[in-house]
Every structure is written in C-alpha cells, then in structure tokens.
Amino acid sequence: MRSFTIKTQSRCEMIDITGRVAEMVRESAIREGSCRVFVPHTTAAVTINENADPDVPRDLLAVLERLIPFSNGYRHTEGNSAAHVKASLFGPSQTVFIEEGRLVLGTWQSLFFCEFDGPRTRKVLVQLTAG
Numbered sequence: 001m002r003s004f005t006i007k008t009q010s011r012c013e014m015i016d017i018t019g020r021v022a023e024m025v026r027e028s029a030i031r032e033g034s035c036r037v038f039v040p041h042t043t044a045a046v047t048i049n050e051n052a053d054p055d056v057p058r059d060l061l062a063v064l065e066r067l068i069p070f071s072n073g074y075r076h077t078e079g080n081s082a083a084h085v086k087a088s089l090f091g092p093s094q095t096v097f098i099e100e101g102r103l104v105l106g107t108w109q110s111l112f113f114c115e116f117d118g119p120r121t122r123k124v125l126v127q128l129t130a131g
C-alpha cells in the first residue's frame with residue numbers, strides 16, 4: 001500500500017488528486033488492474049467528478065453547505081457534525097480501473113480529495129492491484 005499526505009487550506013475544499021494517483025500507477029508499472037483510494041478520516045472523503053470546469057466542485061461544496069449547515073442543533077460536542085455527515089455522504093474510498101498502465105477515467109472525471117473539517121494534514125492511502 002502507498003500513501004501521501006495533503007495539507008488542506010480551508011474548512012471545506014475539494015482537491016484534485018488525479019495527477020498524484022496517476023503518477024503512482026505509472027511508477028508501479030502495473031498494466032491491468034485496479035486502484036483503490038481510501039482516506040482514513042471521519043471528516044474527509046474521496047469522490048469522482050468534473051474538474052474541467054472548477055465551478056463544478058464549487059457548486060458541489062455550495063450545495064452541501066446548504067443541505068448540511070455548519071450549525072444545525074447537532075448533538076456531537078466536538079462541533080463538527082456537518083463534516084461527519086458530508087464525509088459519510090461522499091464516502092471514504094473510490095476504485096478506478098487500470099488499463100494499459102493508466103487510470104481509466106472518463107474525459108471529464110477527476111479524483112477529488114474532499115476536506116470537510118480543515119485546515120488539516122490528511123493522509124490518502126492508495127492500493128494498486130494487478131490482475
């Protein structure tokens with residue numbers, strides 16, 4: 001298993017990690033297989049969506065903020081329940097196929113690390129499996 005760290009800059013942000021993951025795939029020399037990306041955090045997530053237009057991740061964050069406000073009478077005393085809810089909606093992992101040594105993503109698809117309770121230093125785990 002491989003990993004890398006991300007230093008996030010704001011409370012909520014989506015960071016395109018496609019390039020870093022693609023580089024791990026290249027270095028592995030795996031031609032066919034799968035790539036699993038997992039974040040070991042309860043207030044962060046991984047998702048796949050468009051980054052050709054940076055307004056797409058901005059809109060996603062704006063909608064999440066409307067649906068799941070930061071303060072909303074939550075019980076969790078740490079004060080970051082909104083982040084926990086957002087993290088569970090998006091989920092902690094994504095799997096992408098590897099073909100001909102490359103990630104198989106649609107033209108408009110990017111892998112995003114989603115920060116919901118930053119800024120923090122976060123870890124991203126990457127498992128590459130041949131086959």
Ligand code: ZN
Pocket residue numbers: 076078079080081084
């Ligand atoms: Zn918490």
